[in-house]
Amino acid sequence: MAAASLQSLRLPHQRHNRHRHFSFTFPSSSSSPSLLRQKKVFSGISSSSSSSAAAASVTTPSAATPSTSGPPSLELLAQHLAAGDFRQADDVTRRLLIVLAGEPAQKRGYVFFSEVQFISAEDLQAIDRLWGEHSGGKYGYSVQRRVWEKTRRDFTRFFVKVGWMKKLDTDVEQYNYRSFPEEGTQLLGSILTHPAFEGAAGEDDLATGGGEPSPPAKGLEETKSAGVRRLFKTDYSF
């Protein structure tokens, strides 16, 4: 299963339409950006010809804007990141990964954890670099890798720290997902342990021992929250 290289991504991919179609018909994929949640298509279903524009219905108010269209590429990713549109960038990253993982992943519509090894370190690092550059070093896999190591690779604590899980108001301390990692954590784990991010693992070793990560630059966080608040409507999963 030869993985695609980024070069091939510059050409529009013929399978692309399908993914888009599914982004629209499964509201969750378009309205709740998730950690590596790759939407998938059941392999027995043949492609539908429905056009994406018409697929939007009143129940998916947050259906993606036309800007998602276009083949996933580093350029597209960079564009969204440069525009501060992290949500779109997230979606492009997801689609990029699928393409990078190779033909079967594209057919399926999501990446199986064992396919990650075939993605080249350069490609993953290129994506990571873009995120890092446009977020002042706050976002990206290598950042996640460091946090994850600090939590001793405990995904619950990791999710809590990066805010993907929220605390519930129950007698015992419990957390629910903000968005659902539908296929579990193995895929994310495979990415974070990819040789591409080896370097990120040990950097913060001094800081381990249960301490909280240093607080983020306040300004950035708040600006972003405000932006998002205006952009997106309520999401029923929370």
Next chain:
Amino acid sequence: MASLTSTPFMLSTSEHLSSVSQKHTFLSSFLPKRQGGGGRDGGAAGALRVRCAAIGNGLFTQTKPEVRRIVPPPDQHRGLPRVKVVYVVLEAQYQSSLSAAVRALNADREYASFEVVGYLVEELRDEETYADFCRDLADANVFIGSLIFVEELALKVKAAVEKERERMDAVLVFPSMPEVMRLNKLGSFSMAQLGQSKSPFFQLFKKQKQSAGFADSMLKLVRTLPKVLKYLPSDKAQDARLYILSLQFWLGGSPENLQNFLKMISGAYVPALKGTKVPYDDPVLFLDSGIWHPLAPTMYDDVKEYLNWYSTRRDVDEKLRGPNAPIIGLILQRSHIVTGDDSHYVAVIMELEARGAKVIPIFAGGLDFSGPTEKYLVDPITKKPFIHAAVSLTGFALVGGPARQDHPKAIEALRKLDVPYIVALPLVFQTTEEWLNSTLGLHPIQVALQVALPELDGGMEPIVFSGRDPRTGKSHALHKRVEQLCTRAIRWAELRRKTKEEKRVAITVFSFPPDKGNVGTAAYLNVFSSIFSVLKELKEDGYDVEGLPETADALIEDVIHDKEAKFSSPNLNIAYKMNVREYQKLTPYAGALEESWGKPPGNLNSDGENLLVYGKQYGNVFIGVQPTFGYEGDPMRLLFSRSASPHHGFAAYYSYVEKIFKADAVLHFGTHGSLEFMPGKQVGMSDVCYPDSLIGNIPNIYYYAANNPSEATVAKRRSYANTISYLTPPAENAGLYKGLKQLGELISSYQSLKDTGRGPQIVSSIISTARQCNLDKDVDLPDEGLELKPDERDLVVGKVYSKIMEIESRLLPCGLHIIGEPPTALEAVATLVNIAALDRPEENIRSLPSILAETVGRQIEDVYRGSDKGVLADVELLRQITDASRGAVGAFVERTTNTKGQVVDVTDKLMNSMFGFGLAEPWVQYLSTTRFLRADREKLRILFAFLGECLKLVVMDNELGSLKQALEGKYVEPGPGGDPIRNPKVLPTGKNIHALDPQAIPTTAAMQSAKVVVDRLLERQKLDNGGSYPETVALVLWGTDNIKTYGESLAQVLWMIGVRPVADTFGRVNRVEPVSLEELGRPRVDVVVNCSGVFRDLFINQMNLLDRAVKMVAELDEPEEMNFVRKHALQQAAELGTTVRDAATRVFSNASGSYSSNINLAVENSSWNDEKQLQDMYLSRKSFAFDCDAPGVGMTEKRRVFEMALATADATFQNLDSSEISLTDVSHYFDSDPTKLVQSLRKDGRKPGSYIADTTTANAQVRTLAETVRLDARTKLLNPKWYEGMLSSGYEGVREIEKRLTNTVGWSATSGQVDNFVYEEANDTFIKDEQMLKRLMDTNPNSFRKLVQTFLEASGRGYWETSEENLDRLRQLYSEVEDKIEGIDR
């Protein structure tokens, strides 16, 4: 409606906006969450706070169908006909696929625009949602329903759809209850005649009546379509064809299939589209069953092909492809795969593969997985399984899904598979957040369908592995749960792969209450001898048990190190010292324990620096002592321990077993430990539930007493145990001793001499002896010297005789059972006699007493009645019948036994030869020497054939065998737990014990016997209550009791308030209806129902049923003097300012995750000040009510109503269900007794009557509590046969004696129904007898000290009046034994 916190899915507040914004932390982004906000909110209330996670409408399901509504864009309304589709489904997997289909159709803008709205069956419980549903149906064109199997809701669907059925264009119902299936309508095609028509078409549907294969017969129907259509008239054929196609589309499930389905139905049946040609593609068919892997290019119908593909995978390493990887078989539901709602399946597959396990994921479309399991997972040639463990992700029983199960068929298939069988659960009726919020955990309906039923197949480990997104309805992995499930599955698989020599086993024994005298406690089990016998066997089998001592005593010595040291001293053998750093590293949840116990190490199982693990290791076997709850001696914690966690020492023990000793399996040795009773959700635990965290990754095997299926079930569900049953010790008749024996002799001489003139003299001896034996409490004895007429003499003698016969024939388990030592045949005689004493009409077996009574022209029921009344002739006849029964059974057993007392030949051959020659039948030979020589031979033959089978099972030894199977990672056959006398299917032991289908009770038979008991109880209470009916009876419901009796006591409650259960098509009881007052012939008696914590866990649906019944009765328009429920509810409603319905709250238990009133712990540890304190414990822990109007709220504290209801009680009542467990054997009974409490609450301060129903024998009795306590004391504590039997078990035996005395004090404390003579005679027996005293002290000084202390306590608390001399002796003994213990310590 009760609503305490806001519905989590409503997003209107600004707080939510911020949470939404926070969530936008992307795939590649990192946004550390701000801490702040104060961490645990409301920490002030802390551990003592009781919160009810009530949300929204109080039901379990808060989701609304609006997320499933798709309305075509407004511009589309123009020109296109509108088609509205309403669907109802059990599970949400169709939601995303159907939504996709409809959106695609609307996008096409051809033919029609579609509006669709879907309801989950469970949502229809909500009144508002149901009203919406009806409104939606009012203008719907098409209705679709699937898998509607919950009766109440099926009826609601039926009622709503029926109204619109004529008007609607099409009604399509796929596998569901027949009531709903009959709604089907497609042109001329209808199923209104379902189950009645003779046509071959309908015959197929009828099959569901007999078998589980309902859905499968539908599938078969699909396959045999052409053949079937031949039999139909041509116009009908077209419609029927479309129905079949519809079913194919539906089962095909993909958005594309569903699109074509909607096109086909609308084109054919929606009038506005008549004349429009709506083309559609034929259904794309997928395999009905096969093997599916997300990476595979195709589905496989052949396992070899699948494995070939697997071995060519380049994405996984050699290790996974190689021959040494563990292989896990997964069982999946086809509908999730075809609809694309399979993320949770993919998650499990990834998790397993990432952890180095190969997978074979199989799926099936029908409800019967037994065929596919065998086809894909067992090698057809070698008959060996391809896998090392099987995990079903469907949640359903293997055969029958939510419809009609066929457990024998499932067991047959699983036996062939012969690997550990795990049934994990997806959330079906709850969203992720609803489940997390619930203290009950899993929705009760799902517990019934997907936990209780799979258990009957031998399924284990009900781990919730996937949640549900409320918006899309899609399943998603719960990442920690998936991890837990997969690691555990692999650990089980490893058991199958590892060699015996390398396997590491941790045997865990209990110590309860925490005292060194109690190490190795387990009901009816000689624990150390059993461990010794198990280890010997394992050693021979090839396990490494290096250094095992020669004897069981030496083993005790090794583990306890110093038997005479108190447990809390570090003198128990220390296996490991764990420093705090290590403890914290190994125990991720250690921090959570600090709220209750402070910083580690704390002072329990600790030396101040380290945490101590007690035990001893032999080779690869570790024997460890499970720490106790830790709050036994602390009255405040006992009162409020609801949210207490395990202490650090407890957690350290399990961290040690899992991570330092590295156990491949833990063997919990005997009934019952503390782990499974630790706080957490009742069923379907989450990451933060303590039992789940404690057991960690270790496969758990648990020896459990066969007669305790309810607690075994708690262990099974909360500690993921494979519960292997062991036999209780063989029962014997109590016999007579001392004065009672003399009485027996006197009575027999009276019978022979009564007409000789010596009669009066003998009678007067009888009366005086009876008095010495304190029988005057039970029998009304005339004054001595009073002149009696002959018939009066007969009556007195008859009554005394009847009493001592009752004592004599009482069954008691003698000694303690040792695993691997089944009873000899001769030891089994008493058990067999009792098995023979019950009529079994369903098997056409008449009881022996009834056959014998007929021989002399009597009905056995009459004889019982006469004997109960003391009619001398009847007492004598009953004795003869009893003797003849024992003789006949004894003769039979003797014939099958060799000189060593072992059964040599209950083979079929011998049985046949016995039955072949009538004369040779030993029981006939025996009976020919008695007056029953004319007994019906045919009936006897049937009965003894049955007894022969039972005998074989009693003496069969499977307990060790099953343990070895479990340790080898094989399937352990499941079997019911219960009383072997009532239900010989409990035998042979060594089965994976399960309870029963909770919705199956009460059965009709249980209702029958309940009526008898209730009538006797009311009769009896009227006698003691000046002829008037009791207005209220306070009673207790036990889990085990209701399992053993199939719901008799549940039925008793129903009968008291005058309602009867109504079963649905599948025999499930989900409804009740009132019995008319005319039929009842008495007033409806009010009840206060106290459910044990275990009953609550097992039978929450039945609590729901009871609550509905009580509320229904309270709302009946009947005169108050004929309906006490209504009478009291009206008063209480007025006083509380609430509605009658709310006031009619009568069904109480503990809060979720909490068990017992803790009075038992307080009494066992003597850690209570006065009775008031005990009563407060009872009120504070037992006043949680279940409300059928808000079931999702779980247990809610309603102390006020509880007290008010108890204050009206005229009687308290409990059931005794089996001869082995009587009042003073266990602490549960007094723990739940409210007699003195009721007295303190009643306005008149009157003590209520208290009664015990005893249905342990064929002649059911209702006795007063005092009578029962006396009977119990006479047959056990004071009976040489019993205590000598116990003492023959040594160390454990002394403890058993002490336990009976402590429990007796418990009865004094809660009920005050213990006579002084019980303590006095106990003192005579165990203290005044110097020889006995010495034996006790030497065998188990710790238990002896507790015995002495308990005597002193009984006197100190005023329950026992005795001489100063006795007390002095006790005090002196106490200091002697203290010295002795301390002396040895030094």
